[in-house]
Amino acid sequence: MAMSRRKVKSIGAAQSPLLGAAMFGPAVIYILALVGGPFLLAVFYAFSDARIGSVEMHYVGLENFRSILQSPSFRISVRNSIIFTLCSQLVVIVGSSILALALEKPFRGRGLVRFLILLPWVAPIALGAIGWKWILDSIYSVITWVLVALHVFKPYNAPMWLGEPYLAMASVLLVHSWRLMPFSTVILIAGRTAIPKDIPEAAQVDGAGFWRTQFQIILPMMRPIMSVAILFGIIFTFTDMTVVYILTAGGPFDSTQTLPSLAFATGIQGSDLAAGAAISLFLVPILVIIAYFMLRVAHRAEVT
Amino acid sequence: MAVVETRNLTKVFKEGELGAVNNVNLETREGEFLVFLGPSGSGKTTLLRMIAGLETPTEGEILIGGRVVNDLSPRDRRIAMVFQSYALYPHLSVYKNIAFPLKAQKVDKKFHKEKVEWAASLLGIGALLERKPRELSGGERQRVALARAIVREPSVFLLDEPLSNLDAKLRLSAREELERFHRRVGTTTIYVTHDQVEAMAMGDRVVVLNKGVVRQSGTPKEVYDNPADTFVATFLGSPPMNLVENGDVIVGFRPEHFRPAAGVTDAAVPFRLNVENIEYLGSEWIVSGTLVGGSLEGKKVIARLGSAQDLQLGKTYDFAVPHRELKFFDGASQIRVDARPVTWR
Amino acid sequence: MAKGVTHRVQSTVVRVLVLAVFTILLAFPFYWMVITSFKQNLDLYTMENNPFIFNAKPTLEHVQFLFNETRFVRWMGNTALVGMIVVAITLLLAVPAAYALARLSGRWGERLGIAIFLTYLVPPTLLFIPLSRVVATLGLQDTLWALVLVYPSFTVPFSIWLLMGFFKSIPRELEDAAMVDGLTRFGAFVKMVIPISVSGILTVVIFTFTLVTQEFVYALTFISSDSNQMIGVGIPIYLVRGDVYFWGSLMAACLIASLPIAFIYNLFLDRFIAGFTVGAVKG
Numbered sequence: 034m035a036m037s038r039r040k041v042k043s044i045g046a047a048q049s050p051l052l053g054a055a056m057f058g059p060a061v062i063y064i065l066a067l068v069g070g071p072f073l074l075a076v077f078y079a080f081s082d083a084r085i086g087s088v089e090m091h092y093v094g095l096e097n098f099r100s101i102l103q104s105p106s107f108r109i110s111v112r113n114s115i116i117f118t119l120c121s122q123l124v125v126i127v128g129s130s131i132l133a134l135a136l137e138k139p140f141r142g143r144g145l146v147r148f149l150i151l152l153p154w155v156a157p158i159a160l161g162a163i164g165w166k167w168i169l170d171s172i173y174s175v176i177t178w179v180l181v182a183l184h185v186f187k188p189y190n191a192p193m194w195l196g197e198p199y200l201a202m203a204s205v206l207l208v209h210s211w212r213l214m215p216f217s218t219v220i221l222i223a224g225r226t227a228i229p230k231d232i233p234e235a236a237q238v239d240g241a242g243f244w245r246t247q248f249q250i251i252l253p254m255m256r257p258i259m260s261v262a263i264l265f266g267i268i269f270t271f272t273d274m275t276v277v278y279i280l281t282a283g284g285p286f287d288s289t290q291t292l293p294s295l296a297f298a299t300g301i302q303g304s305d306l307a308a309g310a311a312i313s314l315f316l317v318p319i320l321v322i323i324a325y326f327m328l329r330v331a332h333r334a335e336v337t
Numbered sequence: 338m339a340v341v342e343t344r345n346l347t348k349v350f351k352e353g354e355l356g357a358v359n360n361v362n363l364e365t366r367e368g369e370f371l372v373f374l375g376p377s378g379s380g381k382t383t384l385l386r387m388i389a390g391l392e393t394p395t396e397g398e399i400l401i402g403g404r405v406v407n408d409l410s411p412r413d414r415r416i417a418m419v420f421q422s423y424a425l426y427p428h429l430s431v432y433k434n435i436a437f438p439l440k441a442q443k444v445d446k447k448f449h450k451e452k453v454e455w456a457a458s459l460l461g462i463g464a465l466l467e468r469k470p471r472e473l474s475g476g477e478r479q480r481v482a483l484a485r486a487i488v489r490e491p492s493v494f495l496l497d498e499p500l501s502n503l504d505a506k507l508r509l510s511a512r513e514e515l516e517r518f519h520r521r522v523g524t525t526t527i528y529v530t531h532d533q534v535e536a537m538a539m540g541d542r543v544v545v546l547n548k549g550v551v552r553q554s555g556t557p558k559e560v561y562d563n564p565a566d567t568f569v570a571t572f573l574g575s576p577p578m579n580l581v582e583n584g585d586v587i588v589g590f591r592p593e594h595f596r597p598a599a600g601v602t603d604a605a606v607p608f609r610l611n612v613e614n615i616e617y618l619g620s621e622w623i624v625s626g627t628l629v630g631g632s633l634e635g636k637k638v639i640a641r642l643g644s645a646q647d648l649q650l651g652k653t654y655d656f657a658v659p660h661r662e663l664k665f666f667d668g669a670s671q672i673r674v675d676a677r678p679v680t681w682r
Numbered sequence: 683m684a685k686g687v688t689h690r691v692q693s694t695v696v697r698v699l700v701l702a703v704f705t706i707l708l709a710f711p712f713y714w715m716v717i718t719s720f721k722q723n724l725d726l727y728t729m730e731n732n733p734f735i736f737n738a739k740p741t742l743e744h745v746q747f748l749f750n751e752t753r754f755v756r757w758m759g760n761t762a763l764v765g766m767i768v769v770a771i772t773l774l775l776a777v778p779a780a781y782a783l784a785r786l787s788g789r790w791g792e793r794l795g796i797a798i799f800l801t802y803l804v805p806p807t808l809l810f811i812p813l814s815r816v817v818a819t820l821g822l823q824d825t826l827w828a829l830v831l832v833y834p835s836f837t838v839p840f841s842i843w844l845l846m847g848f849f850k851s852i853p854r855e856l857e858d859a860a861m862v863d864g865l866t867r868f869g870a871f872v873k874m875v876i877p878i879s880v881s882g883i884l885t886v887v888i889f890t891f892t893l894v895t896q897e898f899v900y901a902l903t904f905i906s907s908d909s910n911q912m913i914g915v916g917i918p919i920y921l922v923r924g925d926v927y928f929w930g931s932l933m934a935a936c937l938i939a940s941l942p943i944a945f946i947y948n949l950f951l952d953r954f955i956a957g958f959t960v961g962a963v964k965g
């Protein structure tokens with residue numbers, strides 16, 4: 034009896050750790066090499082004077098950081114990154130909550146509606162952005178045409194949606210929200226369907242009306258999944274440079290610049306790798322905070 | 338006065354198909370514990386949900402306290418419901434769970450505390466008020482669900498198989514608690530279950546349903562001793578009643594009345610049983626086998642005996658059933674008919 | 683009955699309204715792409731014309747231009763090629779890794795799972811600068827191989843994550859039975875687990891491919907010549923001469939590049955959601 038028990042154990046145990054390591058080893062090594070390594074390199078470059086095209090590199094201490102922090106473009110970028118992220122998240126949470134509620138019950142044509150609603154998310158970011166660039170074109174914008182037709186503006190006198198600082202910012206916000214809405218909606222729908230049917234019925238029997246049930250029962254129960262939607266939404270918006278790059282390239286006059294787009298402009302277009310790396314490192318604090326909250330949500334879900 | 342009454346209540350989910358509930362007429366009595374008993378798909382839960390207001394009837398009327406309530410929302414019917422899963426709000430403490438109905442009905446906040454504490458003490462969960470549902474055991478959750486139900490002092494309790502999610506050991510004590518609770522509080526209760534043991538133990542009256550139709554309603558004794566048809570006869574009692582055909586009549590007898598002939602003193606009908614299986618359950622023996630002789634040849638039957646020590650597998654013995662314990666059913670309609678003498682064809 | 687009916691009618695009307703507004707807002711740009719793609723230039727660029735209708739006959743000239751006079755087809759080819767190779771690499775790395783992590787009970791399995799998840803949070807906009815140097819040093823500047831090398835860095839973590847949840851849902855008894863029957867653990871993995879995981883693997887294939895087609899930063903950074911570019915970057919960057927955008931062809935290109943992805947994505951949506959939520963919310 035003891036012998037066969039040992040034997041069974043050896044099939045399980047002895048093979049597992051080695052085999053397990055061999056199976057996830059390559060993936061871990063790859064990820065370490067292509068994520069961990071470059072991350073460390075980014076830190077390294079931030080303290081150097083690396084440039085595109087030049088091979089040599091010297092240690093310059095905190096020089097890059099000092100000059101960045103003094104640069105007005107940088108301050109605008111930080112401000113914009115925060116504003117764009119927070120505002121778009123707000124819009125998205127409210128909008129997707131409403132949309133998820135509307136889509137909850139099945140109806141004829143729901144599949145088609147779902148397809149149409151998903152388009153902003155599934156289309157490659159750059160293509161959606163350029164679609165909007167055309168819609169917001171300074172001369173031929175369809176929005177302008179409609180507003181002129183409604184006599185809100187005189188022809189040739191309409192605002193330049195991407196050319197005036199505050200309007201440009203609003204446009205970037207619009208595109209970010211537009212892109213994120215489907216993602217958030219879809220996750221919230223999943224969260225809603227995960228709630229057992231009894232609960233809203235119990236609330237109904239207890240005497241709660243529609244709004245009370247939504248706000249006091251359903252939404253609180255959806256908190257974990259809402260957190261997931263929000264946290265991912267923040268990451269997708271905060272670390273994105275594509276929308277800004279395509280819509281406004283950071284302009285007019287840096288008014289729509291964000292940390293990632295500034296990093297790109299400085300590091301690649303401006304050839305100043307070191308400064309670019311330093312700028313992009315400012316993404317890290319936010320990422321760490323987000324990571325912390327994600328882990329907390331995951332941990333709490335495990336506990337329940 | 339009937340607290341809950343249904344008249345010609347029907348619910349059809351899919352047009353053209355048989356309804357989940359078909360033309361049900363019933364009445365509860367004040368303060369009684371009424372059980373809806375039936376297999377899954379029998380319509381008992383649909384019936385309960387219509388009374389609660391969670392499903393709209395296709396036809397018929399529901400009356401609570403003498404008033405037609407078809408158009409009233411659940412909240413306005415003054416009923417309380419305990420769901421199979423208890424449906425406790427997971428993000429609220431026990432206190433807040435119990436207080437929720439008060440909040441929802443806009444009861445003045447200053448009354449909340451005393452009402453919650455009253456309900457909690459009634460169910461002995463005063464110590465659990467600050468806990469969250471996930472920290473509670475199954476039995477404790479049932480008590481919280483009951484407290485939440487009673488805090489509004491409804492006129493009817495509706496319970497949808499609340500014991501089926503508990504494991505077997507817990508079920509017994511939880512069942513007793515429910516019975517005690519009902520005796521204490523005295524509110525009219527409708528209880529849905531598929532477990533006939535629960536129905537017999539708890540019910541003042543049992544309504545037996547199959548395929549959306551009421552087969553019989555009566556006290557546990559009535560439905561057990563005088564089943565209205567073969568469905569009721571075989572649904573109640575475990576192991577189920579033995580049924581053998583005799584011409585155009587079906588003869589039924591319960592396993593506990595089917596004994597070795599020697600021990601039967603009253604006027605009895607004889608059988609010969611070939612024993613095929615003997616199970617010893619500690620408190621009794623379950624002996625099953627096939628009948629021997631004439632038209633009964635090969636029919637499978639079961640007996641429940643206090644002792645089976647003399648019986649051996651494979652041997653044939655004389656068994657008997659007292660005539661007055663036999664039930665007769667019409668072969669075509671399955672409905673109970675009067676007793677008659679038995680001559681095996 | 684009356685009260686109930688009006689309430690129901692009201693809520694339906696509100697629902698339809700909400701859905702209509704959102705659908706229009708979200709899908710409008712694509713409708714606009716369709717119209718723009720087929721409008722003649724003189725119709726397109728005349729401000730007085732109603733933009734919502736075809737004032738001149740619809741035309742295929744933009745589409746023709748796209749296919750004949752631009753590198754659009756080449757970009758599609760590049761994207762497909764990179765997509766396929768990256769999918770292969772991802773499967774090779776992620777499938778065994780996800781399986782090992784799913785079966786590894788205890789702290790290590792969880793820790794590694796979390797660590798993998800965290801790497802997904804490190805964005806390309808942080809890594810693209812050092813990676814540009816790495817790519818240049820390796821001599822892969824302006825080649826598709828740079829992308830093939832770098833893309834798995836984000837497709838692999840995501841895929842491991844998707845697959846982990848999937849493998850965890852397969853009962854261990856399956857492999858145990860196979861091992862009792864004589865297979866080694868790895869053999870059980872290859873012969874038993876993989877065949878029944880086809881749908882999970884297919885999901886990974888689809889999403890890896892869509893991740894590849896959607897990527898922008900790396901492609902923009904590493905690739906400089908228009909013939910080596912991918913669809914996500916080529917369309918917005920190269921369909922312009924000087925300051926003039928070829929809007930007609932541009933919109934046609936966007937449409938052609940987006941719609942197939944959209945169709946396939948829709949089919950696999952539920953799996954995708956499960957992947958995102960399985961880490962944070964049970965069930």
